[in-house]
Amino acid sequence: MTKRPNTKGPNRRPPIAIVAMAIIAVAVLSLPLVGLLQRTPWSSLGTTLGETATLEALRVSVVVSLLAAAVSVVLGLPLAWVLARLSFRGRALVRAIVLLPMVLPPVVGGIALFFALGRKGLVGRALHNWLGIDTLIGTTAGAVIAAAFVSMPFFVITAEAGLRQLDPRLESAASTLGAGRWTVLRRITLPLLAPSLAAGATLSWARALGEFGATITFAGNHPGRTRTLPLAIAQANEAGQPEAAIAMSVLLIGVSLLILIGLRHRWIAPRTPQQQSSPESSPS
C-alpha cells in the first residue's frame, strides 16, 4: 500500500469538510451495528445460537445462498459475456432489465415471481404440466430461485466490468498463435477474469445470504426448507423474542462481515486499475 506523500503544500492537507462528512457517513452506517452489539446478550448467546431452530435456519441459509450464488455464476457468466462482448440493438435495455432486481423492492420481485413461476404464472403452468412441479411455496427450490433473482445482478455487473477491463490484445494474440476459441476462453480469458468472478460470486452470495422479501413472498416461510436466518430473525422479533433475534442477527452479521473483509483484501483491493495507474500510488 502507499503512504500519503508528506509534502508541505497546503493543498495536500485533507479538506476538513470532506473528512467530517466521511465521519458522519461512517457513523450513520455503523451506529445501528454498535446499538445491536451493546444490546447483545453475550452470556446467553451460545445457548440461543445452539438451539435447533437457529441451527436449522443457519443450515437453510447456507444451502440456499450457496445454491443461489452457483445459479448466478452458471447463468450470469454467459450473460456478462454477451453484454460485454456483443453489440446488438437493445443492449442497454437488456442491461437495465438485468440490473433491475438490484433496485426493485424484493417484495415486488417475490410477487412478480408468482406471475412467472407460480401455478398460474407464465412459465409456472408449463412446470406444472411437464415436470409435475405442483408448487414452489415452501420448497428450498423456491427459496433458491427467489435468492438468485435478487443476487444474480451483483455477479453479472461485476463479471461484465471485469470482461471490459481485459486487454483484448491478449486474447487476439493467443488466437493468432493458433489457439481455438475454447482454448482462449479456458487458458486466457477465464484465468485473467478470475478475480472479478470471485468478487462477483462472493457479492452475490452475500446478497443471497441477506435476502428476505422475495423469499418470504414467493417461497413462503417453512421451517427447514425456506426459513432462512433473515426470516427466522424477523419472526423471532415479531414473536416478542428480541434476544433470539439479536443473537441470530449477530451471527448473520459476523458471517457477512467475514465475506466482505475477505472480498476486500483478497480480490478487489490489490488489483484495482487506479492503483496501477494513478499518480498517487507511484512513489514520489
Next chain:
Amino acid sequence: MTVYAAASLSEAFEDLATEYEAANPGVDVKLNFAGSARLAAQISAGARADVFASANGANMNRVAAEGRTAASPVLFARNRLALVVPADNPGNISELEDLSDDSLVLAVCAPEVPCGALAQVVLADAGIDADPDTEETSVRAVLTKVTLGEADAGLVYATDVAAGGDKVAAVPLGPQIRFNDYPVAAVSDRAAAAAFVDFVVGPDGQRILWSHGFDSP
C-alpha cells in the same frame, strides 16, 4: 393520530377512521395495518402509536406488560376462523379434515400471529395433523396466496372471506369453531387516543364492525 390495527381489521378500521374524522373535524387518523405480532414488536420498540387494536390478547398483553399502554385494554370485537379456498377449489376441499392431505398447498399464519395461534388450536381440537407449506406473518398474506391460486387452502378469519371477493370461497367449518376476541387500548396519553377507543367500543364503532362481519365479544 396514528392507529396500529391488526391486518384483519383493514376494511373495518378504514370505515371507522372515515366516520370518526367526519364526526371530529380537524382530526386526521393515520392507519398502520400489519400482523398483530409485528405491530406489538414495533410498539415495544417505541413506535409512535396512539392506539393499538390487536387480534388477540397475547400480543396486547405483551405491550401492556411493558407499560406501553396508557389505559387498560378493552375487548371490542370477536372473529372466527375460516377455511378459504380458491374459487375453483383445485384441492377439492370440503371440510377441515381434508387439510391432513400433505399434497395440498396449505397456507396458515405463523404461530405468533393471532390467526396462527387460533389455527393451531382449531387443528389440534379436530385432531388434524396438518403440515402447512408456509407460515405467513399476517392473515392477509395467507389470503393473498389463496386469492392468487398459489395455495389450495388457507386458514384466515371469517371476516377476511369478504376481502377476498369472488376469487375465494369459504368452506363451512361448523358452529363449534373457535374465535379470537380483539382488544383495543390507548397507547399514548393523548385525549384523542382515549376518544378513539371510546368510539370503537361505542354504538357507532360496533355498528361498523358488525357490517364487516365481526361479532361483539
